[in-house]
Amino acid sequence: MxxxxxxxxxxxxxxxxFAASETSYHYQVVRRAIDLIDQSENPMSLDEIAAEIGMSTAHFQRVFSRWVGVSPKRYEQYLKLDHARTLLRxxxxxxxxxxxxxxxxxxxxxxxxxxxxxxxxxxxxxxxxxxxxxxxxxxxxxxxxxxxxxxxxxxxxxxxxxxxxxxxxxxxxxxxxxxxxxxxxxxxxxxxxxxxxxxxxxxxxxxxxxxxxxxxxxxxxxxxxxxxxxxxxxxxxxxxxxxxxxxxxxxxxxxxxxxxxxxxxxxxxxxxxxxxxxxxxxxxxxxxxxxxxxxxxx
The missing domain is CATH 1.10.10.10 (Winged helix-like DNA-binding domain superfamily/Winged helix DNA-binding domain)
Incomplete structure (x- = not known):
């Protein structure tokens, strides 16, 4: 060795x-949302995801929109496993x-x-x-x-x-x-x-x-x-x-x-x-x- x-x-x-604490925070929000989406058998609403993360719906939407430039709902679609197949198609x-x-x-x-x-x-x-x-x-x-x-x-x-x-x-x-x-x-x-x-x-x-x-x-x-x-x-x-x-x-x-x-x-x-x-x-x-x-x- x-x-x-x-x-x-x-x-x-x-x-x-970037603003260090802000970017790390944003990534962690996305990371936690990924886990929630993965673990959920049925699609979660914006309100449900925000509540699980411990944010108001409006704050959660602002964080997501600033990080990726689109709404959380659309972003959730990108995070699903079948998005890989959509990308390939x-x-x-x-x-x-x-x-x-x-x-x-x-x-x-x-x-x-x-x-x-x-x-x-x-x-x-x-x-x-x-x-x-x-x-x-x-x-x-x-x-x-x-x-x-x-x-x-x-x-x-x-x-x-x-x-x-x-x-x-x-x-x-x-x-x-x-x-x-x-x-x-x-x-x-x-x-x-x-x-x-x-x-x-x-x-x-x-x-x-x-x-x-x-x-x-x-x-x-x-x-x-x-x-x-x-x-x-x-x-x-x-x-x-x-x-x-x-x-x-x-x-x-x-x-x-x-x-x-x-x-x-x-x-x-x-x-x-x-x-x-x-x-x-x-x-x-x-x-x-x-x-x-x-x-x-x-």
Whole structure:
């Protein structure tokens, strides 16, 4: 087993990209609503959900509308399991077409321009040796996020709302066991602001540095071509990268994506329409899909 990589720094304060307490609160409201909807055999009214959460109906509606830009009733529809099937039926994206149109790599990802480069296979094999990775905690629309990056760009984003902060941090630290880690959120802040849509317009791109095996990077490149509000399947990704029989390996590569949200592994679903799993918690995946599709349709 590899030793824990050296980590410099000791600050624990989260950088408030948004109003920190407000965004965490909003995510937790959505998270609790997801649980209520999942556990209910019959559709719940707006009043019933608000009462269960302990809010007035008007306050609950305001929180939801500010978070996703649509009414709670419409948002509830996005959170249901059969929404995955609706996405596949109405929002399905063909990755081959995206590649043919040149949408991969430096193409547009939702409302954000990204540029990215990948480390060489030799660099990946060295497990981060000689590499300095900066990291910090930030408040995001989906709760606390730990973000990591090199001088070249963001290399990792993890979410702690479901698994806890210590587990999320250790998860990313273990990806590159021989790197040196330095806590420096201010170095990353401009990129993270852009990544979560809170930038001031002074930065055009949120650069990414993809750190993975060649096959993984091919899968992540395919994910980058999926527009916001659309989804694909693991089998379609396998076809898009020219290896249609590698569905299981594609699923593994999707699950190992270190740059959550920006490399949108949450947009990959099972062929049956089921949501499948998500490394940072299935409720997080469902919230992200609802967040994107609600905005795409407003």
């Amino acid at each position: 590899s030793a824990r990589p050296p980590v410099k720094g000791g600050m624990t304060q989260h950088q408030p990209l 109405e929002k399905f994206t063909t990755l081959e077409a995206s590649h043919a149109l040149g949408l991969s790599g430096s193409g547009r990802l939702h409302d954000l321009f990204l540029r990215w480069e990948a480390m060489s296979p030799g660099e990946f094999a060295r497990a981060g040796a000689g590499l300095t990775i900066f990291w910090g905690w930030f408040e995001s629309p989906f709760g606390p996020a730990v973000v990591m990056g090199t001088d070249k760009g963001i290399c990792g984003i993890g979410f702690a709302a479901e698994m806890g902060e210590s587990c999320a941090l250790e998860d990313l630290l273990s990806r590159w066991p021989r790197a040196e880690f330095v806590e420096d959120p201010m170095k990353l802040r401009p990129w993270v602001l852009k990544a979560f849509g809170a930038g001031d317009g002074t930065l055009d791109t949120a650069p990414l540095f993809l750190m993975g095996a060649p096959f993984q990077i091919k899968v992540w490149e395919a994910l980058l071509s999926i527009p916001s509000g659309q989804v694909t399947t693991y089998s379609q990704i396998a076809q898009a990268i020219g290896n249609p029989r590698a569905v299981r390996a594609v699923g593994t590569a999707v699950g190992r994506n270190p740059i959550s949200w920006l490399i949108p592994c949450h947009r990959a679903l099972r062929k049956s329409g089921g949501l499948g799993g998500y490394h940072w918690g299935l409720p997080m995946k469902r919230a992200m899909l609802a967040y994107e599709t609600a905005r795409a349709e407003t």
